[in-house]
Amino acid sequence: MTSPSPAPAAPLISLTWTDHETGYQGHLVVDRLVRGVSSGGLRMRAGCTLEEVTGLARGMTMKEALHYNPQGRYIPLGGAKGGIDCDPRDPAAHGVLVRYLRAVRPYVERFWTTGEDLGLTQDLVDRAASEAGLVSSIQAVYPLLDDEEAARQRLADAFAIEVDGIGLGELVGGCGVAESVLAALDRAGTPYQGTRVAVQGFGTMGGATARFLVRAGLRVVAVADIKGTLANPAGLHIETLLAARDGHGCVDRAVLRADDSELPAGAWLTADAEVLVPAAVSYAVDTANQAGITARWIVEAANMPVLPEAEALLTGRGITVLPDVVVNSGTNAWWWWTLFGDIGADADEAFAHTRRSMRALIDQMLSRAEADDCTPRAAAHALVAERLPVIAERFGWFR
Template structure:
């Protein structure tokens, strides 16, 4: 009897489930494995009471989900954002399972988040939220159980607060629980740029297999946080002309190419890490979403999920899409873009450089031995190239889109592990 499909009102979770079910059924996965892998192992909801600077107390909602530990500890970031929900967190954990599997690293999928507006918080308020959230999830995280990392609106500073809080609770240093820490406190050289380097590497590998010269290619990068900025940087260094970048303050377009280094320096010096006020000769500014519809060779959405959907996908004029964000396309957008003949390099292949980099940091923390940035990148780039090639070849061999091919490769590895380990009685 066919497995009854889970459903969700959350767009991202619905997308993740639909992609999984379609790939699993196409590859003939057993019903019991489909049933197991369609559900998360652990979903945690916590309340986070925090004293604000004005003396009032606010209670924030926090979540941590582990979808699968079949291959190893849960792995995935913690985001601070006003739209964080349990369903969104589960969807992101779900996708992390396939990302880690596809990357060939010994992790399962996890994700976490706190529903808050970071732009309205003082530094001390953000620290209180972080440390209280850390204390609430402390029983469920560990170097061999669940290893969180930075995500939207969190970074090295927050990872130090997380690590320090749990280390004090346990009475011993616990550096391997959290990755994405600063180099000065058990972090890893190369980690900051890892996701962007991975996205750029996949984009360049795609251009290589289709026989296109990077120096004759234009690109637009949506989102200019850590992922988007470093993606633009490495593509620019490879000769790709970055004609547009954007963040919440707008789209910044220049037909002669954006000065990526100058834009990164500007954003880094801005108090809120934004492009607001950036200028260069020939620059035109427009609405943030305008970047999605530019006539470029490669569009790289590196910001939020669901930015391309049934309402706007038909407006896309790019020839190719490389997904830097998690779930930037809905299934409806996928179908529209497929009908337009636009190839897509999927998110959990393209942006897996971050989690591979986290794995490197975790290994160094466990060993207490650290690598140079050159050693780090020398390990990362070949893995990204190999993973891309494996998915590309699978897609051609089985005549499926790259997203479906990536899902099939990733699902098989996790399903094999579940089957070998069996059901605990």
């Protein structure tokens, strides 16, 4: 089996900021620039490290490259990421966020387009960006647009769309994750009906993924949030749970049915399910807890949820890990498809384009994995290694 890709080069920019009021630290890593601009979200969680943000920035470079389409209007950017070591529930969190954005304002204005990630919603990012004196969290990309006014209006219109009570901007990522699951099932000849899924995290990505999978006919038998795991072998009523979430993806237990169970937080890992979807924190699956996993597929909706050493053990046991750089790339791509004008502000068009693109990527990755006798992650890395020089030849290297 092919070994993992070699260690990548150091990022272009790496910095750590310390908040003078609270002592909390924030990080910014720009892995690569394309046409002078990079893309990657801003997360906020207690324990966020520079090493974590560096890995996430590298992953963003890969996600951008994987969605490169020479015929598309959307031209991939470089990869970047921001992270703040602070619990988003901390009363001081908003002030820390504003001060962080104020400190990195020159980068946001020129080089780094950012948005919501773990612990932060786009509304919070937008409000803090405004308070920090920024025009927008993605203003660095504006000079690359043919018609800035029309593009900004198109994206604003898209974010204003709701589908059954949930914003389109929240749903497209889950649509991409769900399509990744369905593509894997189709390749294996596994029917949707009766396939069981356990989801860790019920925020933006996890909740939307659960909705799309249930609507495709799968059964979500476990959902984990910060309070624990909700379970039902017959299937949880996902729409009821979605309607009972708070802003951090925590479900009000008052809506549970008599046959729903409350289990410990880690119970989702050992759920009797064919598919596990880690959609919350990084490093959720390690060498110890992987031993209890019996699922056939782990589909990484979160960034870096499976440690490399754990993935090697899982692979040895015949469990397939579909990597984050492909699986959760739909949200980022949708922003740019919409802004650059590959699609309009329309939910049906957004979902259709996301499904086509994600299915094509999953099929390319799994076909490459079979041909090279390697893991899906190694296959994804190989595709990136082929595409980055093509992008660089067209737009130049900015490292």
